[in-house]
Structures are given as structure tokens and as C-alpha cells.
Amino acid sequence: MLEERLAVLNVHIEEAGYDEVPDMIKGIHFTVKQGELIGLLGPNGAGKSTTIKSILGLLKHFKGNIAFKGESKSYAYIPEHPILYDELTLWEHMEFAASVYELDRAVFLERADDLLTRFRLVDEKHQLPGKFSKGMQQKIMLILGFLHKPDIYIVDEPFIGLDPKAIKDFLGMLEEERKRGAGILMSTHVLDTAERICSSFVLLSGGRLVANGNLQDIQEQCGMPDATLFDCFHSLL
Numbered sequence: 001m002l003e004e005r006l007a008v009l010n011v012h013i014e015e016a017g018y019d020e021v022p023d024m025i026k027g028i029h030f031t032v033k034q035g036e037l038i039g040l041l042g043p044n045g046a047g048k049s050t051t052i053k054s055i056l057g058l059l060k061h062f063k064g065n066i067a068f069k070g071e072s073k074s075y076a077y078i079p080e081h082p083i084l085y086d087e088l089t090l091w092e093h094m095e096f097a098a099s100v101y102e103l104d105r106a107v108f109l110e111r112a113d114d115l116l117t118r119f120r121l122v123d124e125k126h127q128l129p130g131k132f133s134k135g136m137q138q139k140i141m142l143i144l145g146f147l148h149k150p151d152i153y154i155v156d157e158p159f160i161g162l163d164p165k166a167i168k169d170f171l172g173m174l175e176e177e178r179k180r181g182a183g184i185l186m187s188t189h190v191l192d193t194a195e196r197i198c199s200s201f202v203l204l205s206g207g208r209l210v211a212n213g214n215l216q217d218i219q220e221q222c223g224m225p226d227a228t229l230f231d232c233f234h235s236l237l
């Protein structure tokens with residue numbers, strides 16, 4: 001018998017936006033369940049980041065409801081552009097994150113060691129990340145996100161800037177986290193990777209929901225049964 005998968009995030013955005021346009025995005029509804037990887041897709045300006053900001057509670061103009069699993073809102077947000085403190089070393093960033101997440105010391109040390117090794121930053125752990133390359137800084141954001149093993153990951157365009165090995169390590173880590181039962185919402189423009197790894201897709205255009213479902217649902221919606229995600233994407237937009 002298939003185990004019932006719980007929703008880790010329910011998104012109901014009636015409308016949300018900015019002072020200039022308070023209803024920049026409208027009618028965006030979807031659910032992320034345990035073990036799912038949902039690709040949040042759409043052209044530049046479609047509303048992906050605005051949707052993520054709505055989920056994170058960062059927008060002044062918001063009507064709707066965002067429900068995380070449980071009271072504790074256990075999520076990790078991995079931003080597209082690294083946000084780091086100039087005066088903290090990589091290790092100090094990790095210690096800081098561990099204290100925010102209230103991680104047990106032994107658990108923290110084990111995870112920290114594993115993540116630094118995976119992402120090949122062991123030798124740099126006592127250096128200031130201001131001097132790191134963009135890709136290395138992005139890896140730090142991944143490490144900080146993976147440290148606390150949350151119920152859901154919200155990842156904004158992870159593929160730009162990471163080298164192929166780092167992408168492989170990142171995808172391996174996501175796969176492990178899905179098996180553990182975490183849900184993932186990931187915005188990206190890299191459609192061939194999205195087609196390969198995502199369980200389903202939320203496609204936005206002009207601040208509206210254009211499609212929501214797995215590849216087969218989206219192919220049916222376009223009337224193109226064998227089309228790639230890329231072809232469906234262009235047909236729908």
C-alpha cells in the first residue's frame with residue numbers, strides 16, 4: 001500500500017505584489033508534499049521570485065494563505081544571490097546557522113563535516129567568504145540550507161554559477177533529502193534539468209498560474225503527448 005504523503009507547504013495566493021502594483025501575481029495555488037520536487041518555472045518577470053517572497057512572508061501586499069506543515073515552519077531558503085556576512089568565516093556562518101536552528105552540537109559537527117567534504121570546502125572553512133568565488137559563495141548557501149534538514153527547501157535558481165560537479169553534489173543531496181521526506185520548491189530556467197529531476201511543475205506567466213502538474217498533465221494540457229518540457233513551455237506561453 002502506498003504511504004500517504006503529507007503536504008509540507010500549501011500555497012494559496014489570491015494576490016500579492018509591490019506598492020506600485022499590489023496584485024503583481026494573482027490566483028497562484030499549489031501544494032508541495034513530502035518527497036516532492038516542484039519546479040517553479042516561467043520566463044523573466046513571470047512572478048517566480050514574487051511567489052517565493054510571498055511564501056517567505058516578505059511582501060507588504062499579500063492576500064491569501066501560506067500553510068507550512070507543523071507549527072515550527074521548518075524551512076530552508078536558498079537564495080539565488082548569496083547573502084553572507086563579510087566579517088564571519090565560513091565556519092562561523094555554519095556555527096551561527098546551527099545556533100539559529102538550535103542544532104545539537106554533535107549533530108551539527110557531523111553534518112558540518114559531511115557538507116564541507118561533499119562541497120569540497122574543508123580547506124577554506126576558516127576563511128572569510130568575501131574572498132570566495134561566486135560559485136563557492138553559492139555552495140555556502142547550499143551548506144547552510146542543508147545543515148538543519150528542514151521539512152521544506154525553497155531554492156531560487158540554484159544552477160547558474162555552480163560548476164557541473166557542484167550541481168551533481170547538490171542534486172545528490174536533494175535526492176537524499178527527498179528520500180528523507182523533505183519537499184522542495186525550486187525555481188529555475190534550466191528546463192532540461194527540471195524535466196529530469198522534478199516530480200511536477202508550477203508554470204507561471206505574467207503573474208498568473210498557467211499550468212500545474214507532472215509532465216504528462218502538462219503535455220495533455222498542450223495537446224502534445226510526447227513533447228519535452230521545453231516545447232510544452234513554449235507552446236503554453
Ligand SMILES: Nc1ncnc2c1ncn2[C@@H]1O[C@H](COP(=O)(O)OP(=O)(O)OP(=O)(O)O)[C@@H](O)[C@H]1O
Nearest residue numbers: 018019020024042043044045046047048049050051
Ligand atoms: N521590488 C519590486 N518592486 C516593484 N516591482 C517588482 C519588484 N520586484 C519585482 N517586481 C516586478 O514584479 C514582476 C515579477 O518579477 P519577479 O522578480 O517575481 O519575476 P521572476 O519570474 O522571478 O523573474 P526572473 O526569471 O527574471 O528572476 C516583474 O514585472 C518585476 O518588475
